[in-house]
Amino acid sequence: MTPPIQDKIIDENLKWARINDDVLRSMENPRRAYWITFAVCLAMFAVAIAAEIYQYRTGMGVAGLSNPHMWDMYIATFVFWIGMSHAGTLLSAILHIIHAQWRKPIYRFAEAMTTFSLMTAGFFPMIHLGRVWNFYWVLPYVSDRGIWPNFRSPLVWDAFAISTYLSASALFLVIGLIPDLAIARDHTTGWRRKLYGVLALGWRGDDRQWRNFRKTYMLMACFLIPLAISVHSIVSSDFAMSLMPGWHVTTFPPYFVAGALYSGCAAIMTLFIALRYFFRFEEYMTLNIMEKTCKLTFAIAMVWSYLNLIEFAATWYGHNVYDKELLIDKAVGPYAGLFWLMIFCGVVAPFGLCFEKLRRNMPAMLVMSVVLQIGMYVERWMIVTPTLSMAHNPHQWQTLWGPVVEWAIVFGSFGWFGLLFLVFVKLFPSVSMYEVKELAFHLKAEIEEEAHAAKHAQGEAHAHGPHGSLGGGGVPVSAPAAPRSGKEGS
C-alpha cells in the first residue's frame, strides 16, 4: 500500500515537465517575502560597511581589540561561519555516498550555503587584521622580505585548508549544477538562456556524460568528507595548540566538527523553511524531508552535548587549576548568562525536535532553528572570549562584551551571507531538477515492484489454496521485478 502524500519524501507521480516548470518559475517569480528579506539583508550589510569604514578610519581600538582581547567576536564569528559550511557537505556528500534519497530536493541550497558561508568566513581574518589592505598576508606566499610563512602554525594550515575547502565546495556545487543548467538553457529565453548556455558547458545528457558525471560527483564527495573534517579540526587547532586555559583540550577537533554540523543543520532548517515559502516549494521541500532533517539535527545535537560534557568532565577531573577556575567562572561568573543560554539553546531546546507535531509545524521549526543557531553562535563566543578574559595572569583579567562596531560588523555578515544566498537562488535552480526526477522515478519503480510482488504473492496463495505453505499465506522469497515504467509524460 502506498503511504499518504504527507508521509512521502515527494509525490512519485510528479510530472517531469512540471518539475522543470516549478523550479524554473521559482527563479522568475518569488513571493514578496523574498524581496523583503533581500531588502533587510541589504540594510544589514550596509550597517556592516559603515561600521567597517569607521573602524578602518579610527583603528582597531573601536572593536575593543587590545591586550588581553586580541581575538574576540571576529574570530568567534569566523569559526561560526566555517562551521555553518559543514552541513552542506554533510547533506550533499555524506548522504550522497550512503544513498539517502531524501537529500535530493534540498542538497543544492545546502551546497550553496557551504560556499557562501565560507566566503563570509573568509572576510573575518581580513577584518581582524585591521589593516585590510594587507589581507594577502593571510595567504602562505613567499614574502618579499625573504621570510617564508611558519608552516608549523595552525594559522597557515587554516589558509591552506580553507582555500582548499572553498574551491572544492564551489566546484562540487558547480559540477552538480551542470545538468540543471542545461535544463535552464533549454527552457529560458533572453539573457538567462545565454548565461545558462555558457555555464552548462555543452551538456546534452548523453550516456558518456552521465557516466563520467556520476563518477566525478562520487569522487568529489569522497574528497569533501575528509576535507570538511580536516578544515574544522585545523580551525580547532588554532585554539587547541595554544596553552591557554579552556583551549588546550584534546577533544576540541571532534567538538568543533560536531558543533559545525549542528549549526549547519540548524541553518539548513531555517533556509529550508524560507525557500519553501518564498518559492512555493511545498511539493519538493516536504514535511517528510523536514522531519528527517530534524531527526538528523537532533542526533548531532546529542553528539555535541556529549562532547560538551566530556570536555567539562575532563577539565573537572584534570585538576589543572586554570582550566578548572575558567570552567567555574564560565558557569557562575560574568559570562554565566551566556553560558546557560548556550546550554539551554544547544542541549535542552533540541529535545523539542523529538515531538512529531512540532517537527511538522513550520513556524515552530523556524523559531527552533533560530534558537539552535543562537546557541551555536554563543558557543563559539564562549570558546573565544572567556578564555581571554580570565587567562593565566589575574592582573590582565577583563570582561569584554564587544563594542557596537564589532556587533555591527558581525550583524552585517549575516546580511552579506543572506544577499549571496538570495541572489544565488534567484539566478540558479535551488532544487535539483534532475535529481528530483530521479527520485520520483525510483520511488515509482519501488512502488510498482512492491505492488507486483504483492500481486505475485496473492497469486501464489491462490494457487496453493488454504493448505499451502506457511498456512496458505506464504510470502515468496523473491519476486520478479516489475518493468520500470520510465518517466511520466508531460
Next chain:
Amino acid sequence: MAKHQVLAMFSDFDHAIAAIENIKSGKMPGATIEDITVLSPIEHPDIDNILGKRPVNVQKFTFTGALFGMAFAFFFISSAQASFLVQPQGGKPVIPFPTAFVLMYEQLIFWGVWTTVITFLVLAGMMKKRGNLYSEKLTVDQIGLGLEIDDSKLEGVKEFFRQQQALEIREEKVR
C-alpha cells in the same frame, strides 16, 4: 560516402531500452550497440548494463593528481623549511615531517579535486561541438537514441526506429 546523424526520440525508458535490446540482437541494419548514444534527462540505472561496459577513467587521473598534490606539498614545504646547511642540532629536524603532513593532506585533496574536475570536462566531452542534432525535450522527459550512419543505411535505420515507436526521428548530414 556521406554520413548522417540520426536522433530518435522515445516517450520513456521502456521503449528506448526495448529499441536498444533489438539493436543489440542485430535487428538494426548497419549499426551495432557500440554506435549508439543514449541521451536522457536522468541517468537510468540499467542503461550501463544494457549498453555494455563502457570505460570511465576519471578515477585514474584523480589518483595521479592527488599523489602529485601530496608530493608537491612535501617538496614545497621542505624547500621552504629544510635546513640542509646547518648541523642538525637541538632536536630541529632537517625536514619537519609532522607539520608538512597536514599541508600534504590538504594539497592531496586540492589537486585531487581539481584533477577530477578537469578530467571530467575532457573525458565527458564537455564544450565539444557535436552538430545540431539535439532536442530540448531531452531535458524534459524524452529519451533519445543517437547514432551516425552511412547514407545508404539511413532509410533502414529510420524504418527500424519507426517500428520501435519512436515519437520523432531527426536527421542531419554531417559530411
